[in-house]
Amino acid sequence: MIPKVMPPLADLTVLVTRPAPQAAVLCEEIGRQGGTAIAFPAVEIVAQTAEIASGHDLIIFASVNAVAHGVHLIEKSPTARVAAIGRATAAALAQTSLRADIVPEAGFDSEALLAHPDLTLASGARVLIVRGIGGRELMRDTFTARGMIVETREVYQRVRPTIDPATRDALEVRWDSEGIDVVTATSIETLHNLIGMLSDRGRTLLAKTPLLVASRRIAEAAQAAGLNGMMLVANGADDASMIGAMARWRTRARVA
Missing domain, CATH: 3.40.50.10090 (Rossmann fold)
Known part of the structure; x- marks a missing residue:
């Protein structure tokens, strides 16, 4: 029997914080790779x-x-x-x-x-x-x-987008109950906006969730903001680099 090939992002839930038009493209690609994307634009x-x-x-x-x-x-x-x-x-x-x-x-x-x-x-x-x-x-x-x-x-x-408290609360309830595996941040401004858009509960969840960033500068800004959890650094901010970083991380996790 030929073994079933598992998509690289299978069972991975990703919070995508890009501006809305770009978030849609990345979310679609995450879905094609087997993952589940949640769009939460932190920059307009x-x-x-x-x-x-x-x-x-x-x-x-x-x-x-x-x-x-x-x-x-x-x-x-x-x-x-x-x-x-x-x-x-x-x-x-x-x-x-x-x-x-x-x-x-x-x-x-x-x-x-x-x-x-x-x-x-x-x-x-x-x-x-x-x-x-x-x-x-x-x-x-x-x-x-x-x-x-x-x-x-x-x-x-x-x-920074204006966020409806009900939308924010729904995200945080889902995050707390079902989990989010990784949060993306492709700029320092996006990261800071995200922190400001979340409630105290959301910021606590963010601090415990792996963060995928597009550069060392963003990683350093995240650490300066008190986010000292797992940090994944992609080779760039383009979709291919972000998807590739998630796929490599997922593969290592399965092997381990």
């Missing part, structure tokens, strides 16, 4: 009005949402290069009229992009950073220090 993306941008030598997209809300503002010259902060952002660009010329091989933050060997420009070059309101200033400061002319287009804002 609000589009912002920004001006058309043109005449830049390098255009950097700092997130998937920067692509979704900013790509229509870009007038790219034939010689301009486009950089994506990570694989998920590059994949989002691939669905548009632009393509990423520069993508970090590992990581998805400013440090990873700035370390890319092809990210070289002469002093005086014009750089555009497409991002959300309140983004980190490391890239702007670094390029400015190198003598480049840096502009930004802040095309969206991240806000």
